[in-house]
Amino acid sequence: MVAKHAALDRLREALLSWYRIEARDLPWRATRDPYAVWVSEIMLQQTRVETVLAYYDRFLKRFPTVESLAAASLDEVLKAWEGLGYYRRARNLHRAAGGIVEHHAGRIPRSVSELRALPGIGAYTAGAIASIAFGREAPALDGNIIRVLSRLFRVSGDPQRAATRDALLEIATGLVKPGNAGQVNQALMDLGARLCRPRSPRCASCPAASSCAAHKHGEEALYPQRPRRKAIPLVHVVAGIVWDREPQESGAKLLIAKRHEDDMLGGLWEFPGGRIEDGESHEEALARELCEELGIEVEIGECFMELDHAYTHFRVSLYVYECRHTHGRPRAIDCADWAWVLPEDLDGYAFPVADRRILDRLVAS
Numbered sequence: 001m002v003a004k005h006a007a008l009d010r011l012r013e014a015l016l017s018w019y020r021i022e023a024r025d026l027p028w029r030a031t032r033d034p035y036a037v038w039v040s041e042i043m044l045q046q047t048r049v050e051t052v053l054a055y056y057d058r059f060l061k062r063f064p065t066v067e068s069l070a071a072a073s074l075d076e077v078l079k080a081w082e083g084l085g086y087y088r089r090a091r092n093l094h095r096a097a098g099g100i101v102e103h104h105a106g107r108i109p110r111s112v113s114e115l116r117a118l119p120g121i122g123a124y125t126a127g128a129i130a131s132i133a134f135g136r137e138a139p140a141l142d143g144n145i146i147r148v149l150s151r152l153f154r155v156s157g158d159p160q161r162a163a164t165r166d167a168l169l170e171i172a173t174g175l176v177k178p179g180n181a182g183q184v185n186q187a188l189m190d191l192g193a194r195l196c197r198p199r200s201p202r203c204a205s206c207p208a209a210s211s212c213a214a215h216k217h218g219e220e221a222l223y224p225q226r227p228r229r230k231a232i233p234l235v236h237v238v239a240g241i242v243w244d245r246e247p248q249e250s251g252a253k254l255l256i257a258k259r260h261e262d263d264m265l266g267g268l269w270e271f272p273g274g275r276i277e278d279g280e281s282h283e284e285a286l287a288r289e290l291c292e293e294l295g296i297e298v299e300i301g302e303c304f305m306e307l308d309h310a311y312t313h314f315r316v317s318l319y320v321y322e323c324r325h326t327h328g329r330p331r332a333i334d335c336a337d338w339a340w341v342l343p344e345d346l347d348g349y350a351f352p353v354a355d356r357r358i359l360d361r362l363v364a365s
Helices: 002-022 034-044 049-053 056-062 066-071 074-081 088-103 112-116 123-134 143-153 162-175 181-194 282-294 343-348 353-364
Strands: 234-243 254-258 273-275 297-310 315-327 337-341
Touching: 002 162, 002 181, 034 049, 034 056, 034 088, 034 123, 056 074, 066 088, 074 088, 112 123, 123 181, 143 162, 143 181, 162 181, 234 282, 234 297, 234 353, 254 282, 254 343, 273 282, 282 297, 282 315, 297 353, 315 353, 337 343, 343 353
Parallel strands: 234 315
Antiparallel strands: 234 254, 234 273, 254 337, 297 315
């Protein structure tokens, strides 16, 4: 046990020495404001640092305090989040802000247990916020840290399994100490992002290489031990650019629909449509979807564009057709809301990335 503690102490000092010199210069590391740290950690969930950099400062300028975020409408928050993806994070952030104002007098909770009670905050995010913003002795296990610790200690088993997760958590807990927990967690994050990469790790530059069990045995590529990924399914979808009159006519408007909040991409606006069922042509599927979703009939024209888009667990081939509304007043049958909008006003609505690509083509055409 003494030897184990000594090994963890040496590793911690090596990490902190490296981090003092090599820490990435990131805007959320220039503050201890718990609100700003919380926003950054939510944005960084499943998203690359380079992507978050384009949103972080702008989001905080738009919503500088938890009170301003809570007071905003969900539409405003989703618009500020537009393009960052995983929109459930934005919805949870907005819900949590309301809860913090109502139940915590506008102060971000300090304990891991209180943080985990907020929407959108799991074990990793709670540990990161508690350690970085409040200096709490809390471990944090994200993908980078799991990879680093799995290799350093040759931790066997799938990290998604409870036994493997518990073994990693025990190591991470032993590394954090009062006063430097946030720095240790961030050092591990940086080490995983910059050196201990999934492929082609830069072991020669790693401050912990001499104590890395996987490196010693030449087994870096074997850790973490994850099961082979299943093939990602492909879904065929059709959408309509529905005009209320001929598009060249003055004042012509487009029909857009709002997704239910509990749907994937909930709360965002889109060009209406849906999945193509087996045996349907594109036109048949679009006519059916527009009737089921909005209760309208349209005249379907030429295919406007085709695009492919990848989500986490599936891929989409999207076929987009220009249409003209012919019968039926739109109704929110299978959507949260609908609107006729002038093309020049569409930028005021929050759209998913795939629909934004349609908008860009519309502007360019």
